[in-house]
Amino acid sequence: MKRTRYFGAVLAAMLALSAPAGAQTPAPAKDPAAIAALESMSAYLRTLKAFQVESLTTTDDVLDDGLLSQQAAKNTFLVEMPNKLFVTVSSDAKERSFLYDGKNFTLWASRSRYYATVPAPATVRELDDELNNKYGIEIPLADLFRFGSPTWNAADITAAVDLGPGTVLGVTCQHYAFRQDGADWQVWIQKGAFPLPRKLVITTTDDPARPQHSAVLSWNLAPSYNAEAFTFVPPADAKRIALAVVSQ
Amino acid sequence: MTRLAKSSIAIALALLVGPAVAVPAHAGDRARTSVNRNKNENRNTNVNRNKNVNVNSNRNVNRNVNVDRDVDIDVDVDRHGCCYHHHSGWGVAAAVTTAVVVGSIVNTLPPSCTVVMVNGFTYQQCGNTWYQPQFVGTSTTYVVVNAPR
Numbered sequence: 001m002k003r004t005r006y007f008g009a010v011l012a013a014m015l016a017l018s019a020p021a022g023a024q025t026p027a028p029a030k031d032p033a034a035i036a037a038l039e040s041m042s043a044y045l046r047t048l049k050a051f052q053v054e055s056l057t058t059t060d061d062v063l064d065d066g067l068l069s070q071q072a073a074k075n076t077f078l079v080e081m082p083n084k085l086f087v088t089v090s091s092d093a094k095e096r097s098f099l100y101d102g103k104n105f106t107l108w109a110s111r112s113r114y115y116a117t118v119p120a121p122a123t124v125r126e127l128d129d130e131l132n133n134k135y136g137i138e139i140p141l142a143d144l145f146r147f148g149s150p151t152w153n154a155a156d157i158t159a160a161v162d163l164g165p166g167t168v169l170g171v172t173c174q175h176y177a178f179r180q181d182g183a184d185w186q187v188w189i190q191k192g193a194f195p196l197p198r199k200l201v202i203t204t205t206d207d208p209a210r211p212q213h214s215a216v217l218s219w220n221l222a223p224s225y226n227a228e229a230f231t232f233v234p235p236a237d238a239k240r241i242a243l244a245v246v247s248q
Numbered sequence: 249m250t251r252l253a254k255s256s257i258a259i260a261l262a263l264l265v266g267p268a269v270a271v272p273a274h275a276g277d278r279a280r281t282s283v284n285r286n287k288n289e290n291r292n293t294n295v296n297r298n299k300n301v302n303v304n305s306n307r308n309v310n311r312n313v314n315v316d317r318d319v320d321i322d323v324d325v326d327r328h329g330c331c332y333h334h335h336s337g338w339g340v341a342a343a344v345t346t347a348v349v350v351g352s353i354v355n356t357l358p359p360s361c362t363v364v365m366v367n368g369f370t371y372q373q374c375g376n377t378w379y380q381p382q383f384v385g386t387s388t389t390y391v392v393v394n395a396p397r
Contacts, residue, residue: 057281059278059279059281060278060279061277061278061279062277062278089386094386094387096386107383107386109383109388112381112388114370114381114383114388116382116383128285129285132285135383135385136384136385137385137386138281138282138285140281141281142281142282142284142285143282143283143284146282146284146285147284149284151284152284178283180283182280183280183283185283202279202280202281202282202283203279204279204280207277211278211279212279213279213280213281239363239365239370239381240368240369240370241369241370241380241381241382241383241388242369242380242382242383243382243383244382244383244384246384246385
């Protein structure tokens with residue numbers, strides 16, 4: 001007993017010595033209740049078999065001189081888990097559609113009438129990985145089908161804070177902030193029986209310019225669509241082009 | 249023009265010549281849009297993107313007059329002159345008429361091109377110069393190619 005106390009004292013002294021000198025900003029706490037809320041939202045998302053989301057997003061580009069250029073876009077997002085997806089992205093610069101029917105992925109540029117179709121893996125999550133790693137394409141709002149998936153782990157979060165109530169487009173939410181490697185992010189989770197993310201803000205922290213991405217989401221949990229919605233049928237004036245492989 | 253755009257051009261150029269060019273997927277220079285992607289771990293490695301030896305050793309790069317030009321490939325060609333950093337359209341189109349090296353990449357075509365389909369894929373024939381449109385990421389670019397037929 002005495003011995004244990006002795007070692008405890010030594011350990012405490014060592015810790016005190018190894019701490020950086022001077023007053024440091026204490027690391028934010030990892031509030032278990034905030035983590036629980038995130039896990040609850042994630043679990044709820046994974047109960048949804050099909051959903052439709054409209055989102056207004058802003059995404060910062062970092063220019064050569066370090067200035068930020070905020071790009072706004074409107075996205076529509078229809079997913080039928082685990083292997084069907086139809087996403088449209090409309091911004092000042094371009095309009096794109098992503099179609100995935102479980103077999104093929106098509107990128108469609110409605111203004112230029114160009115499209116590219118490539119064979120696709122078996123699930124939306126694998127598709128997102130492949131598009132990212134092989135083609136340099138990001139599916140907007142991919143977090144909606146990644147929270148609560150096997151690749152997601154709340155243990156990666158190093159800080160979690162409950163910021164209190166907040167309203168998003170008239171919906172009462174609870175506002176949380178999280179930190180993980182490379183990103184500080186916030187989520188507004190709808191209160192009540194349907195804990196949906198209503199707003200997401202991601203700040204990239206491993207870039208000194210700290211570019212930010214935000215998305216405000218409107219949900220439809222009973223979307224009406226048919227199976228053809230996910231398969232690209234080229235219009236008569238559509239022109240097929242290649243999709244460049246940027247990594248392997 | 250963003251660093252991302254410049255990088256994508258380098259990547260595409262590298263692709264033109266060598267098989268199996270291992271270039272990290274782009275990720276940096278723009279806010280990350282997901283907190284769940286495994287791939288975002290690549291962000292840190294992309295800081296070193298300009299050390300990519302595949303690009304520098306690529307013979308085509310050195311004689312490609314377009315390499316150092318600011319070509320903003322992140323904007324559709326049907327949009328003109330909207331933005332401070334999206335300024336490429338006119339200058340590039342003008343320069344292309346004097347530089348039609350195979351392998352060059354531009355984001356706008358010269359005037360008076362004709363769409364030609366070869367083996368199911370689309371080409372643009374502009375005078376004696378042939379361009380193959382392609383998506384790099386979600387952006388459209390045009391690669392100068394040898395006549396496909």
